[in-house]
Amino acid sequence: MSGFSAEKQVIKEFYEQLDCSETGAEHKVLSEYYSSNHIWRGFHPFDEIRGPQAVADTFWTPLRASLTQLQRRQDVFMAGANEMDDFSSVWVVSMGHLMGLFDTPWLGIAPTGKLAFLRYCEFNRVEDGKITETAMYFDVPHLMLQAGLQPFPPQTAAQLVQPGPMTHEGLMLDPQPPEEGEQTLAAINAMISDLGQWNSGLSLEDELRRTWCEDMLWWGPTGIGATYTIERYAKQHAGPFRASFTDRSKTKHLCRMAEGHFGGFFGWPNFTARPTGGFMGMPATDKPGEFRVIDIYRRAGDKLAENWIFIDLLHFWKQQGVDILGRMQQVPRT
Incomplete structure (x- = not known):
């Protein structure tokens, strides 16, 4: 088994290019790595977006303009064949936090000017060197709390900035058995x-x-x-x-x-x-x-x-x- 090295490399290069791009130039990166009929699924209020230009304009450019000096802090990076289609497609998964300085409003949430974390997990389907589908899920209420808001009544469990795996083995850059x-x-x-x-x-x-x-x-x-x-x-x-x-x-x-x-x-x-x-x-x-x-x-x-x-x-x-x-x-x- 290849260990999905080719698919992982696509996502590694995509993240490197996206994370170092200038704010407003995200569409150029997405257009290079996304297929033209790319499907992006995200949490409310974004829902389903189609095409790299729309994903950049609707999600990435506003987010990176708000959380300035954005830094990706990964806790899990892995890839695997998808059981739901009889293992015919390969997906690469990244989980962690997007960290930046909350300098301008995002989704109507007032900025703090302070360090802020956005918990995220992203599944990317890679086919023939292109990303054809994405599920980008993120914890907006967690960001609200950091901005001094209380979106929900007191919860049953503990509210924390969540760490990565106890074993620190989540970044699987090399093939696994x-x-x-x-x-x-x-x-x-x-x-x-x-x-x-x-x-x-x-x-x-x-x-x-x-x-x-x-x-x-x-x-x-x-x-x-x-x-x-x-x-x-x-x-x-x-x-x-x-x-x-x-x-x-x-x-x-x-x-x-x-x-x-x-x-x-x-x-x-x-x-x-x-x-x-x-x-x-x-x-x-x-x-x-x-x-x-x-x-x-x-x-x-x-x-x-x-x-x-x-x-x-x-x-x-x-x-x-x-x-x-x-x-x-x-x-x-x-």
Whole structure:
């Protein structure tokens, strides 16, 4: 196996060119690396964008004009064949933070003039040396908090700037043993099978123990937060989430892959569910909502040890009739 070296090299060169380009010249870089019919999927309010010029004008140029001196700080870099199309396509994944000086408004959020982080995870499909599809998911509410705003009521878990893997092995620039990636993908699939049932007959904690390490770390998005150990994860997220929703659809992913001890997936959306109990401190609406999610995992032994999660909560709540972003744009920073 090549270890996806050619595909990784495309993305490495793309990032190098994009990250050092002058603000306003992003379209030139994207036009060089994106296919002409490129599809870009991003969190609310960006949604689906087509073509390199539109992606540059709508997302990258405004972001880089706002977070000046933008620096990419990667924690995971990997590539793999996509299980969802019988391993026929190759995707390269980058996860970490985009860091800059928050100097001008972005999405109506007032700047601070201070250092700021935008959590991100990006899946890029590479074909014949070109990027043909992108899923770029990012935690806008986390940036809101850094700007002194409170987009959500107090969350069930902890709000943190999220670190990379405990093992510091996430940057896989060199090929990894294929059997390691196969084992990671098997662990992820076993977890998905359990997660999609919600009726295993076991206690939630015992169900989680089938596929998770006892000292698991779940790095959730702003509005839910991070939690540690099976017992606290069940108490602070999984239990409340299951109690809050019904009619969960089957899981649908556009990409699911793994390399080495890491793997992940994304959907558009991953699933839908109907809130019938309070969620994130807000009342139930009884309206079905979409969950656009990226999950990145680290495996230890035969179980999952860490999980970084990106959920488009702005999109979910907009479907419920609550415009979090619009509301925050009208609130002065204290």
